[in-house]
Amino acid sequence: MxxxxxxxxxxxxxxxxxxxxxxxxxxxxxxxxxxxxxxxxxxxxxxxxxxxxxxxxxxxxxELFPAESLMNNPDFVSGGKLTPKGLAEFKARMPHSDFSKFEANPDINKLTDLxxxxxxxxxxxxxxxxxx
Amino acid sequence: MRWIWIDKFVEFESGMRAVALKNVTLAEEHLHDHFPGFPVMPECLMIEGMAQTAGILVGEARGFSEKVILAKIKNAVFHHYVRPGDTILIHAEMESIAPEAASTTGKITRGDTVIAEISLMFSHIDKNLAGKEFPEENFVFTDMFNSLLRGFVGQKKESKP
CATH class of the missing domain: 1.10.1200.10 (ACP-like)
Structure with a gap:
């Protein structure tokens, strides 16, 4: 069951x-x-x-914690924030996380809050x- | 010099389990101070003995290619004292192993008495501290450690057809 x-x-x-x-x-x-x-x-x-x-x-x-492998990609991270492409990638890779607060200010230092x-x-x- | 807290292995099943033996003696000077008039093996050294037993089990499982470091004491419970003259057996079992780390469970016994239960986590440091550089040579598994396994791991390999 x-x-x-x-x-x-x-x-x-x-x-x-x-x-x-x-x-x-x-x-x-x-x-x-x-x-x-x-x-x-x-x-x-x-x-x-x-x-x-x-x-x-x-x-x-x-899969559960994909951040490490994505953080070093300059397409995904720029100026300490996720790019729109980066945000889309993170959302796709982490369907289990709630991005509603993070999206407003996708600061990579706040990634751990996901x-x-x-x-x-x-x-x-x-x-x-x-x-x- | 490495401070080795096990005297020999008495059982070793690659990737599965290991049992090491330690004889505790008053010739170990620290026992004179721990405690004066009441010598008992420090519990932290029992953890170290388990870390060496389980660490070698973890290292051998990957052919000693990883630098295996104690990363976390998940659980350590002590039920009895260990005194000079005691022979203790340190039983370690592999719980999980992954490219980055391993976890083990285990107990320390004296005869039929369970002295301690200790669960540990080990990190394969090259896989976890990306960007930091470590020496090429495996400084964890030195000759002294490897000599402990003589007669177990070597013998097993030789007996393979």
């Missing part, structure tokens, strides 16, 4: 609580992994491994649906 979004959210919360040493009430859907929850680069790999184990899915890191708890839940939901 397919998991409901709430069931996925609960398990994602558990993954983040374990991986980042948090209290459960800190993990809200709107929380950003780096800014609010204090995740560092190695934590992202830890989270990826835990998601794979918890949900039995394959999580290529560049990695929210909700984005991880969306990502897992899509993966599970693909597998189903």
């Amino acid at each position: 397919a998991m409901s979004r709430n069931e996925i959210l609960d398990q994602v919360k558990e993954v983040l609580v374990d991986a980042l040493g948090l209290d459960e009430d800190e993990v809200t859907e709107g929380a950003t992994l780096m800014g609010d929850l204090g995740a560092e680069s190695i934590d992202f790999l830890d989270i990826v491994f835990r998601l794979e184990k918890t949900f039995g899915i394959k999580v290529p890191r560049e 990695f929210t708890v909700a984005a991880v839940v969306n990502f897992v939901e899509r993966k599970l649906n693909q597998a189903a």
Whole structure:
């Protein structure tokens, strides 16, 4: 039986609580992994491994967190902001993230705000649906 | 000199699991201060022993081509003291391995007693710190480390048809 979004959210919360040493009430859907929850680069790999184990899915890191490979492309980034082409590319690569706030001012320093708890839940939901 | 916190491997299954043995002795000078009159193996050194056991397991899985660095202590729980004269076994199991990193779980036992449970994450640093330069040679897996595996990894390769 397919998991409901709430069931996925609960398990994602558990993954983040374990991986980042948090209290459960800190993990809200709107929380950003780096800014609010204090995740560092190695934590992202830890989270990826835990998601794979918890949900039995394959999580290529560049799918969930594609920023690294796109940031160095001058077509996509100019003057510290994403170009329209860059923004389109990021949106295409990260359908699990909500760009509505970021779009107004696509400052690359704000890119990390796209990695929210909700984005991880969306990502897992899509993966599970693909597998189903 | 590397401070090696395991004496030898007693089991080694490539990419799967490894068990290392350490004999704890009062000849280890730090035990005289940790603590005066009450010598016990520091818990941080048990973590280091696990990091070496699991780190070699991770390194061997990729033919020692990666520079494997302890990146994160996911979990470390200690249930009992380890004293001079104790023989401990450090059991490490591979949980996940990817091009950039690996995670392991494990425990330390003395006889039937579980002393500690330790889960770690390792980074393959060349894959994760792009743009930073590291020496070509693998400074993680030195001869001293490799000598620990003699009789396990070599033997296994030789026995292949």
